[in-house]
Amino acid sequence: MTVPSSVEPEEVPWVPTRAVGRAVLFCGLAVFTGVLLGRVDLVVLAAPFAIGLAWGLRRRPTRPPVVAAEIADEDAAEGATVGLALEMSNEDRVPLDLVVGRLATSPWLEVTDGARPYAGDVSAAEADGVVGRRGRGLRPVGSVRRVELTATALRWGYQQVGPAVAFGVAGDGLLVSGTVVAPPLTVRVYPAVPPFRADQAMPRSAALVGVHRSRRPGEDGELSGVRRYGPGDRLRRIDWRVTLRTREVHVAAFLSDRDAEVIVLLDVLHEVGTSGGIRGEASVVDATVRAAAAICDHYLRQGDRVGLVEYSGRPRYLRPASGRRQLVTALDWLLDTQAGGGMGPTFGLDPSSIPNAALVVVLTPLLGPTSAETIAALARAGRSVVAVDTLGSLGQRRIPGSRWTPVAQRLWWFERENLIGLLHEAGVPVTPWIGPGSLDQVLNDMARMAAAGRLGAR
């Protein structure tokens, strides 16, 4: 994708540089002094300046150069290489001694060999405006100069490539054009999906389709045991070996396979830490987005329905759906995630907006009472809620300050531990994000609790 600059020649005029004034001044002073004093040597001193001026200004370009930024692919993953190009061309019939161009990039796109200006000469466009001549013996020179660059995408998000800026130089540095600007382009950098698996059964499941073995009996699922024959049992389910051994008719019992609905709630009310990109330390928002991407990827590949909710100063909601298309939509949706700057959401999270059977995975740093209240409200409304702690080691980092700072930090840590304890009491398991198996233990516990709850109700 490429978008060139488009300006009228009148908007970007060619102007003389300081070198013109310097040459005229020196030349004039030397010649007039030589004339006044009758000194030929002073005229000789002025001669190259006069010749250089006349040679440099004999042909003056009128059109500014054209610059364009180009990206090979609009989509990339964190850590992947993105192909970029800076293209500078000359539409004038006067060759340009130099076109100096620069491609600004987002700080999260690390350009190989550093983002720096590039300069090269560009020959004149021919009468048909298509082809330029070739340089003699050095290297091919056309009316287009193209600089191929590669950049490494360091962080997820919409990363900007450009604007590309350039100016032309003619007359051996005596004339420069105004700066032309090509509009920026955007690369979508998708978060790196950390390895994640959750092999445990879902606490609740929905329709009679899917890959999760449920706690309910069904057909053609996982074998749950052998029981006595009862009215309605199919004859083909009879387990003949057990029947012969026990002298009573037994049938094999199966569990049904079901799909599940997962709602991933991203608590990004606060940002903690400074993002170091894919190679550095992850901030809270980084960890949240990457974990959400991993969870979405895992469950959507299993055929479950996944929805997303952003809990921040700018709440957003992605309706649950399943399939590969939903995975792409979810990853696109995640790119817009921004920390809420500590502001509360404009409206609270209504538990009734979340389906009863859904598993709610809350990715939260648990930094404030607002987050804890929301999680507790969901749990009180009967939703299966798992809180995943995204603060990680950032919470234990020493903060420089006065001698009271460690004490204050310790108190804050105790308060947070207390908050986590209260959530446990409210029936919300809190687990740190550790990648594969992060949710297995808590899902297992929740499944057992869900089954026990139903037994008690009977």
Place this chain on the structure above:
Amino acid sequence: MRVLLDDLRYAGLGLLSRIQATIATLRRTTGVVLGLRLLVCGALLAAFALSVPPALLWLPAAPAVAVGLALPAALFPRTRMVGFALVTIGALWLATTMFVDPYVSPARVLGLTAALYTAHAAAAFAAVLPNDTAVDPGAVLRWALRTSLVVVASVGLGALGLVAAAWLPQAQGLVAPLVGSAVAAGIVGVVVWLARRPGRLP
């Protein structure tokens, strides 16, 4: 007192970060840009050495003056420092040839001409290049070729002029002003015409 110390500490950190940023910028300087600036500096030092008689070069102040003229021009080619250095060296040449050593050697004049123009042209080229520009070597080679052509042509014409003036010693006082006036008028005319002609759109 504590507030003052904190302020000083923050000011020191700010200064340190500025110094680190400057060092980082200097470390990004590319070879071509550095070479051009060294060329400006070297050409101005050579021009200074040629503009004063050899006896004056051994004065203790001479190296300081030479470096004081050449270094700022090389470091800041976009400023008036280059023009100042050129005019100062020209004035030194005029003063020393008038009051110290009136003998004007053709080799010194032609060398000074080449050195002054080289410094001017290199400064003009360096002025349009940011420090960290990656420049196509071909473009620099072609610029060097064009500059060399101008220098060779000027030195050739200058040598011819000096020889012609030496052959006509009796007319030296009259010919020089006449030729000079014609050249000056021509230059002014050409420059004014070049600067004022309207832009032509193809």
